[in-house]
Amino acid sequence: MATMKAIVVEETGGVDKLTYKDIPIPQPKEGTVVIKNHFIGINYIDTYHRSGLYTLPLPFVLGRESAGEISAVGPGVEGFKVGDRVVYIGGSTYAEYSEGKVDAVEKITNDISYETAAAIGIQALTAWTLVRESYPVKKGDYILVHAAAGGVGLLLCQLSKYLGATVIGTVSSAEKAALARENGADYVINYTEEDVVAKVNEITNGLGCHGIFDGVGKSTWDISLQSARRLGSVISFGNASGVVPPISISILAQKNLKIMRPALYNYLATREESHKWWGEVFELLAKGVIKTHIYKVYNLEDAKQAHIDIESRKTTGKLLLKATL
Ligand code: NDP
Known part of the structure; x- marks a missing residue:
């Protein structure tokens, strides 16, 4: 054989x-x-x-x-x-x-x-379905992308920018920050050193982001919820840092948030x-x-x-x- x-x-x-x-x-x-x-x-x-x-x-x-x-x-x-x-x-x-x-x-x-x-x-199909279906990114949106220099992350930056959003990326190093910028991120936050929620509030005049794409999971989930604006959408699509712990659905009422957990x-x-x-x-x-x-x-x-x-x-x-x- x-x-x-x-x-x-x-x-x-x-x-x-x-x-x-x-x-x-x-x-x-x-x-x-x-x-x-x-x-x-x-x-x-x-x-x-x-x-x-x-x-x-x-x-x-x-x-x-x-x-x-x-x-x-x-x-x-x-x-x-x-x-x-x-x-x-x-x-x-x-x-x-x-x-x-x-x-x-x-x-x-x-x-x-x-x-x-x-x-x-897989990575481009994931990024494109995320920005078109999971949270349809619109011109003028503020979009937060975690692990912005990763495989899906770079594509989310490129595609959110293409759709007219202001893109905020999070990364763990200066080298990754530079790459995320080259690929469409308008602002980059090093989440191992900086307070992401404070930075997002500074960038968005205290309003937060319209859409959040979170493939990091456990370590960023709370940051994602706090970085969303009223009526915002938090899309959790991965667990690179571990699985998101169970949540109480009533916390979404604080800002009328939508959450989604899509699979390609x-x-x-x-x-x-x-x-x-x-x-x-x-x-x-x-x-x-x-x-x-x-x-x-x-x-x-x-x-x-x-x-x-x-x-x-x-x-x-x-x-x-x-x-x-
Ligand atoms: P990446 O290239 O993005 O690699 C993972 C990145 O996650 C790392 O580079 C790192 O970026 C970040 N990260 C943060 N915390 C940790 C940690 N504790 N351990 C390891 N990495 C960490 O991978 P992919 O692009 O392949 O996938 C990104 C995410 O998207 C994954 O969670 C994956 O499962 C998910 N995914 C989901 C799909 C779906 O259908 N739902 C389809 C495809 C991917 P940094 O150093 O900047 O923090």
């Missing part, structure tokens, strides 16, 4: 649970295709799957996205053929080949490299939805509104180092793995 290299999680835990090993190349099934991966996107969610914060049946091949070419097509698949250049959002992508439902695959045009496709993927896959539930959002993201890329910032490309076998780096808060923008075929 033909084999491939993959990063397998046999039990959940720290980075030592990432095992680089040979496993069989997946075969296509009814309605699925197999993709020969060129680049694989790393997302913070991969650390939740590895650690067990989000559970998957064991053992599993880690990863949620890749870009590459179709190498095999299963029965019942229409509109895709071997050799098509595609981007894929689904499971088991830290591998030389991935098998996935054809609905989770989108074709990419020749002017988009595999590297760029893997770099925009619920915006991409049908072929039509997926196609629409991908189409818009490709258009924003072509217009230069979305700009990729690739922190580093690691070899597949070095996934462990990539996890160490993203969890240590030293990375900015996107981390990629290169499938070593």
